[in-house]
Amino acid sequence: xxNNDRLIRLRYALDLSNTEMVDIFKLGGVEVTKEEVLQxxxxxxxxxTENEVQMKCTNQMLDSFLxxxxxxxxxxxxxxxxxxxxxxxxVMTNENVNNILLKKVKIALALTGEDVxxxxxxxxxxxxxxxxxxxxxxxxxxxxxxxxxRYARNFLKGLALKYRA
Numbered sequence: 001x002x003n004n005d006r007l008i009r010l011r012y013a014l015d016l017s018n019t020e021m022v023d024i025f026k027l028g029g030v031e032v033t034k035e036e037v038l039q040x041x042x043x044x045x046x047x048x049t050e051n052e053v054q055m056k057c058t059n060q061m062l063d064s065f066l067x068x069x070x071x072x073x074x075x076x077x078x079x080x081x082x083x084x085x086x087x088x089x090x091v092m093t094n095e096n097v098n099n100i101l102l103k104k105v106k107i108a109l110a111l112t113g114e115d116v117x118x119x120x121x122x123x124x125x126x127x128x129x130x131x132x133x134x135x136x137x138x139x140x141x142x143x144x145x146x147x148x149x150r151y152a153r154n155f156l157k158g159l160a161l162k163y164r165a
Contacts, residue, residue: 010069027072029067098151099146113132
């Protein structure tokens with residue numbers, strides 16, 4: 001699963017319009033047009049024609065979108081006295097994209113651990129609280145576990161079942 005697939009599935013699950021997508025990217029610090037959003041949301045085919053142009057969603061673009069989604073859903077957070085102005089950006093690697101997706105969507109939608117477990121269960125996946133906790137940990141922690149595509153795909157499927165039903 002690549003970043004474009006993640007973006008397509010997330011957009012479908014949360015029922016976001018093209019205008020909302022542009023606004024969310026802007027909140028995350030990336031300027032895109034509606035046409036570029038449509039290119040990001042175009043599914044890639046192996047036999048891609050010249051008319052269908054897909055824009056590749058980079059890790060930085062997806063991270064910015066997720067940050068914008070948090071601001072869009074929960075509002076801008078004012079820094080507390082003594083805190084740095086901007087938090088250090090999470091470094092997305094191809095190994096931890098799913099982990100960061102899960103964490104940031106959980107934050108944006110104000111989901112609890114039980115909510116996430118319920119969403120996964122609705123999609124047909126049963127995991128323990130300990131496994132979920134390991135996936136939500138910071139990379140480098142001794143109990144950190146990478147989130148596989150299967151779990152991310154089913155989490156997004158469960159979100160679609162919850163928010164579009």
